[in-house]
Each structure stands twice: as structure tokens, then as C-alpha cells.
Amino acid sequence: MRDAFDLVSRHRVAAVVLVLIAFPWVMPYEALAINILIFGLFAVGFNLLFGYTGMLSFGHAAFLGSGSYLAGIAIVHGGWPWYAAIAAGTLGAAVIGLLMGALAIRARGIYFSMVTLALAQCVYYLFYQADSWTGGENGLRGVRVNAIKVFGVELDFVHPMTKYYIVLAFVALALWFVSRVLASPFGAVIETVRENDRRAAACGYDVARTRLVVFVLSAAICGLAGTLRALHLSVVPIESLHYLTSGHAVMMCLLGGMGTFFGPFVGAAVFLYLEDVVTTWTKHWMLVVGVVFIVFVLFFPRGIWGSILHWARRREA
Amino acid sequence: MGEITLNLLLLQAIAGVALGAIFVLLAIGLSLIFGMLGVVNFAHGAFFMVGAYAGVYFYGLSGNFWFSLVLVPLTVGVVGLAVERVLVRPLYGRGIDYPLLLTFGLSYVLVEAIRILFGVEGNPMGPPALLRGAVDIGVGHFPTYRLFLIGATAVIVAALWLFIEKTRFGLIIRAGAQDPEIVRILGIDISRVWLLIFALGIAIAGLSGILAAPTRAVTPEMGIPVLVESFVVTVVGGMGSLAGAVVAGLLVGIVYSMTSLFAPEFAEMSIFALMALVLLLRPQGLFGRTGLFG
Numbered sequence: 001m002r003d004a005f006d007l008v009s010r011h012r013v014a015a016v017v018l019v020l021i022a023f024p025w026v027m028p029y030e031a032l033a034i035n036i037l038i039f040g041l042f043a044v045g046f047n048l049l050f051g052y053t054g055m056l057s058f059g060h061a062a063f064l065g066s067g068s069y070l071a072g073i074a075i076v077h078g079g080w081p082w083y084a085a086i087a088a089g090t091l092g093a094a095v096i097g098l099l100m101g102a103l104a105i106r107a108r109g110i111y112f113s114m115v116t117l118a119l120a121q122c123v124y125y126l127f128y129q130a131d132s133w134t135g136g137e138n139g140l141r142g143v144r145v146n147a148i149k150v151f152g153v154e155l156d157f158v159h160p161m162t163k164y165y166i167v168l169a170f171v172a173l174a175l176w177f178v179s180r181v182l183a184s185p186f187g188a189v190i191e192t193v194r195e196n197d198r199r200a201a202a203c204g205y206d207v208a209r210t211r212l213v214v215f216v217l218s219a220a221i222c223g224l225a226g227t228l229r230a231l232h233l234s235v236v237p238i239e240s241l242h243y244l245t246s247g248h249a250v251m252m253c254l255l256g257g258m259g260t261f262f263g264p265f266v267g268a269a270v271f272l273y274l275e276d277v278v279t280t281w282t283k284h285w286m287l288v289v290g291v292v293f294i295v296f297v298l299f300f301p302r303g304i305w306g307s308i309l310h311w312a313r314r315r316e317a
Numbered sequence: 318m319g320e321i322t323l324n325l326l327l328l329q330a331i332a333g334v335a336l337g338a339i340f341v342l343l344a345i346g347l348s349l350i351f352g353m354l355g356v357v358n359f360a361h362g363a364f365f366m367v368g369a370y371a372g373v374y375f376y377g378l379s380g381n382f383w384f385s386l387v388l389v390p391l392t393v394g395v396v397g398l399a400v401e402r403v404l405v406r407p408l409y410g411r412g413i414d415y416p417l418l419l420t421f422g423l424s425y426v427l428v429e430a431i432r433i434l435f436g437v438e439g440n441p442m443g444p445p446a447l448l449r450g451a452v453d454i455g456v457g458h459f460p461t462y463r464l465f466l467i468g469a470t471a472v473i474v475a476a477l478w479l480f481i482e483k484t485r486f487g488l489i490i491r492a493g494a495q496d497p498e499i500v501r502i503l504g505i506d507i508s509r510v511w512l513l514i515f516a517l518g519i520a521i522a523g524l525s526g527i528l529a530a531p532t533r534a535v536t537p538e539m540g541i542p543v544l545v546e547s548f549v550v551t552v553v554g555g556m557g558s559l560a561g562a563v564v565a566g567l568l569v570g571i572v573y574s575m576t577s578l579f580a581p582e583f584a585e586m587s588i589f590a591l592m593a594l595v596l597l598l599r600p601q602g603l604f605g606r607t608g609l610f611g
Contacts, residue, residue: 056414056417056418058359058421103593103596103597106596106597106600107552107596107600108600108601109413110351110357110413110417110556111552111556113357113414113417114357114548114551114552115548115552115592115596117544117545117548118545118548118549118552118589118592119589119593121542121545121585121589122585122586122589125585125586125589126586129582129583129586243541243545244541247421247425250418250421251422254418284429284432284433286425286426286428286429286432287425287426287429287430287433289425290422290423290424290425290426290429291422291426293418293421293422293425294404294419294422294423294426297408297415297418297419297422298404298407298408298419301411301415
């Protein structure tokens with residue numbers, strides 16, 4: 001048991017990707033699986049900041065949304081190929097992350113959540129007002145990518161299963177990247193900053209710069225999730241930038257287990273599957289998710305995957 | 318748009334003060350709760366919305382605005398009592414993020430509860446007959462109700478200031494904001510003080526809801542922009558400062574109002590620009606952290 005446990009945690013990226021490869025076969029339909037995959041990546045980006053660095057942002061919709069919009073604008077208005085659009089959206093979200101992060105980390109402690117929320121709302125208005133580029137209230141339509149050519153092989157992006165595995169390839173790449181960052185010396189500094197920023201500063205680490213770098217990385221990952229979402233939906237709804245979308249990241253991360261590698265996907269899966277089921281018999285989904293979330297904050301702050309890990313480790317000890 | 322005259326500028330500035338009055342009340346509630354309990358109330362906008370709905374409901378039922386003005390903060394305050402006692406209290410000492418997350422979840426529940434009770438459509442609420450129309454204030458005609466908003470806020474702020482500076486309970490509040498441990502050692506039940514302060518902050522949020530209801534659309538989602546705006550005010554003024562809440566609330570109101578005169582499409586963004594400026598020049602806010610009511 002212990003060996004199996006070690007094996008999984010040593011090859012966490014491979015383990016997660018294996019689970020995700022099998023995942024669409026247990027879901028009721030592929031679109032839901034793709035949605036979970038994309039929001040799982042969104043929550044991974046958020047988790048890097050909140051779970052590992054201890055900074056609770058309420059503005060991550062700004063990165064998902066700007067990633068979506070920039071990729072969409074590149075395709076619709078610029079006629080760029082899909083890979084350039086993904087790169088543009090991810091980079092653009094990182095730049096917005098740099099600007100937002102530079103301001104937000106000046107706000108100490110509890111202000112951080114408030115400032116990120118406010119700045120994200122500002123990004124919302126920016127994209128909302130630029131309606132000749134973004135379509136304003138109606139969202140950006142016509143982000144159509146029908147086929148993706150890789151090394152001469154043409155993949156059908158309309159076919160749901162093919163689409164799932166193409167998105168998964170990007171998710172796997174991002175997970176590998178996050179895992180490398182966390183396993184690096186810089187990853188150790190990140191967690192030191194979370195546990196005790198004064199001690200980290202006393203040890204000679206630049207706390208503000210560490211926070212800013214994580215903020216930008218987190219923004220880039222959420223931006224990547226956004227670009228994938230734009231390609232998947234072929235429209236960019238204005239809700240992508242909404243406060244409640246930032247709230248999705250917070251809820252998914254906490255439900256799954258903050259500061260765990262697999263938790264964000266568990267959280268995204270539970271959140272979206274629950275939404276899918278609950279909305280078939282009541283329209284009051286927000287009430288259900290609100291109550292579930294409150295129960296988790298009060299009684300299971302480790303989240304689902306975090307609690308399972310905790311329980312497994314205690315049995316081992 | 319016609320010519321911009323001095324009178325027009327002054328009228329617009331006063332309109333900004335009226336808008337800022339609501340911000341002041343919201344920020345005071347947030348600051349009270351944070352200054353005493355260390356809780357950032359993410360449900361503040363939702364309680365504002367509940368206050369507006371309670372106002373529409375009580376006003377419609379009784380036909381008496383003044384009666385509703387008293388009843389709404391009491392009702393919303395009672396909800397605040399229950400929330401602190403049942404939901405927030407178990408989280409003290411578990412890190413500052415947990416009460417924040419909890420109140421965030423609570424805002425979902427409140428919004429949906431209002432949707433279930435009152436539907437998803439907006440509800441209009443007119444000002445009482447006495448406060449309808451406009452009065453000449455020297456530089457032009459100004460809506461009576463908005464003047465009343467400014468006056469009502471001034472009265473509420475003054476009453477709060479007297480309560481906190483001049484009463485025995487206010488002394489306990491100031492001491493508790495400085496050092497709750499010492500207050501507890503002196504034999505005062507600080508958890509009861511926290512309970513009352515939380516309810517007071519929520520009651521003020523509810524009160525600002527009914528006060529604002531005649532000036533804007535009452536919908537279940539109206540609390541979201543309000544939450545953002547009151548955070549902007551709090552960041553600009555400095556968390557936990559009563560004076561900061563008043564000055565920053567009025568400043569944000571005036572900036573918003575002035576920008577909407579000259580460049581309406583940038584009105585929403587102007588207050589974020591103000592916040593960014595304050596963060597760059599004075600990250601602790603205009604009134605810093607010099608104690609709860611410094």
C-alpha cells in the first residue's frame with residue numbers, strides 16, 4: 001500500500017493523466033468531460049496561487065476570460081491559426097496577470113482578495129466596453145476551429161472524443177509544467193512563503209517577487225484554460241469574466257482539496273457533475289452549491305481529495 | 318450634451334456625494350466587522366440586496382416608508398445575529414481566509430433564497446411621497462430623495478460616532494479592536510461583543526439597501542457590483558478606519574459621478590483607476606491602520 005502510494009505521488013503527472021484518459025468513458029456525455037477538463041485546469045492554476053502560496057484571489061476569471069477573448073479575437077479578427085491563438089491568449093493572460101499582480105501584491109494580507117476582485121471587475125468592464133472587438137454583451141461569436149493539423153496529421157476538432165484528447169494533451173503539458181515548478185527549489189520557496197513569509201524574507205528570499213512570479217504563472221495557466229475553452233465552445237460568453245466565474249475556481253479548489261495536485265480536478269468534476277444533475281430537477285442550483293460549500297468550509301476544509309489523502313496517510317502512520 | 322457650466326458641475330458633484338453616501342454606509346459596516354472580528358464579509362453585498370428586498374416588501378405591505386426604514390435593519394440584523402452565532406463563530410482562530418470563504422458561500426445562499434421568495438424579476442420601489450420630486454438648492458434642481466440620502470447618512474455616521482466614542486459599550490468596542498485578549502481578561506464577554514458588532518455591521522448593510530432601493534433597480538444580483546464598490550472604498554480609505562470609510566466613500570462617489578459626466582463609458586473603470594493609484598502611492602489606504610476609529 002505504501003509503495004503504491006509512493007509510486008503515485010512520485011509520478012503524479014502520469015497518474016493524473018492516466019485517470020483523465022479514462023475519464024470521458026464514465027461521464028454521461030463528452031461535452032461535460034471536456035468542460036471538467038478545462039475547468040480542472042483553471043482550478044489547477046488557481047490552486048497554484050491559493051493552495052500552494054496561500055494567496056486567495058477572487059479575480060481569476062480575469063485570466064480565464066482574457067485568455068478566451070484574446071484567443072477568440074486572434075481567430076475571428078486576425079484569422080490566426082489555432083496554435084498562434086492559444087499562444088496569444090496564454091501570453092496575454094500572463095501580461096494581464098503581471099499588471100494585476102504587481103498592484104495586488106502591494107495590498108497586504110486580507111486586502112489581496114478584495115483588490116484582485118476589484119481589478120478583475122475592471123477587466124470585465126474593459127472587455128465589455130470594447131464591443132467592436134469582443135461583441136460586448138453578446139459575447140464573441142464564430143471562434144471556429146474545425147480541424148487541427150499536427151505534424152501533417154489532420155485531427156477532427158468537431159468530433160467530441162478527439163476534441164477531448166486534444167485538450168487533454170495541453171492539460172498534460174500544463175500539469176507537467178506545474179509539477180516541475182513545485183518540485184524545484186523555487187517550489188520549496190513558494191511553500192515557505194505560504195507557511196511563514198517573514199521567515200522566508202529573513203532567509204533572504206524576495207517574498208514580493210516570489211508572489212508575483214507565482215501570480216503570473218497562475219494567470220498563464222488559467223489563460224491557457226481560457227483559450228481551450230474558447231476553441232471548445234466556439235464562442236466566448238461575457239460571463240467568462242464574471243465574478244461568479246472567479247468564484248467557480250475558489251469553490252472547485254476548496255471542494256477538491258487546496259494544495260493537492262489532483263484536488264482541482266476532483267473539485268471541478270464534482271462541481272460540474274453536480275451542477276449537471278441538480279439543474280435537471282431544480283433551477284436553484286446556487287442554493288445547493290452554496291450550502292455544500294458552506295458545509296465544506298465548516299467541516300471539511302481539506303476538501304474531498306485532501307481528506308482522502310489525509311485519511312490514507314494517517315492509516316499508514 | 319449641453320454646455321458644461323459651473324452649476325452643472327456642482328450638481329454632478331452633489332449627485333456624487335449622494336452616491337458616495339451609500340458607499341460610506343457599506344464601507345462602515347465592512348470596517349466595523351473587520352476591525353473587531355477580523356472577518357472580511359463577502360456577503361456584504363448580498364445583505365445589502367436583502368435589505369433592499371426587505372424594504373420593498375415591508376414598504377409594500379405597510380405603505381409606510383419610515384416604519385420600513387426601522388424594521389429593515391432590525392430584520393436583517395437578526396439574520397446577522399444568527400449567521401455569526403451559527404456559521405462564523407466556529408471559524409474564529411482558523412485563519413483569516415475561512416470566514417471570508419464562508420461568507421462567500423453564504424452570499425450564494427442569500428441570492429438564491431431571495432430568488433425563491435421574490436422571483437428573478439426586478440422590483441421597483443419609489444421614494445415616499447414626502448421625498449418625491451426635486452428641490453431648488455441654489456445651483457439647480459436636485460432630487461429630494463438624494464438630498465435625504467446625504468442627510469440620513471450624516472445622521473447615521475454621527476450617531477455611530479457618538480455611540481463608539483461616548484458610550485460605555487463603545488469603549489469596550491474600541492478596546493476590543495485594540496486587544497481582545499486584554500478585554501477578555503478584564504472580565505468582558507468579548508464573544509458577545511463580536512456577535513453584536515457583526516449584527517450591527519449587517520444591519521447597516523441592510524439599511525443602506527433600503528435607502529438605496531428607490532435609486533436603483535432591485536434585483537437579486539444587485540449586490541455583486543455593490544460588493545466590489547465597497548471593497549474599492551475600503552481599499553482606498555484603509556480597512557478598519559471609520560474616517561477612511563467616510564472620506565473614501567464620498568471620494569469614490571464623486572469620482573464616479575464626475576467621470577460619468579465627461580466620459581460615461583469609463584465611469585465604472587474610473588473608481589478602479591483611483592484604487593490603483595492609491596495602491597501605488599499609499600498601499601495601506603488613505604487613513605492607513607491607525608486603529609479602528611483613528
